Amino acid sequence: MKTSRSKTTRWVTSAVAALALGTGGVALTSTPAVASTPCTVLTASGHYGGGDPWVEINNRCAGPIRVRVLWNWGYDSPCTTLQSGEIRRFNSNSTFASYDDVVSC
Structure with a gap:
């Protein structure tokens, strides 16, 4: 189970990093x-x-x-x-x- 959680954390981290790079480094937040x-x-x-x-x-x-x-x-x-x-x-x-x-x- 620890491996699964670690993989999920890495996947989410990668997805957030890819999103930031895809938007030119601009964080997408609701204001x-x-x-x-x-x-x-x-x-x-x-x-x-x-x-x-x-x-x-x-x-x-x-x-x-x-x-x-x-x-x-x-x-x-x-x-x-x-x-x-x-x-x-x-x-x-x-x-x-x-x-x-x-x-x-």
Whole structure:
């Protein structure tokens, strides 16, 4: 059984190496369409009089970044540039919306 496992490991290793060579050495990996922004922070959130929700996003990155706020059950915000240190409020247009995430765009 040890021989079988070793042969399987060598075959998989060979297949991965052949795939990398066949693609010009470029690794084939799946990447998300948008990447999360690790240096942005949700600083506050609430609802206008019990209605539409809002969130405040703080850019703690060293420079300007472009972000989009994603909402569950509501339209996502447009792509917006935040300067370093800037805090901006994003509003949803739906009473039923809830904050999902902030992503780069």
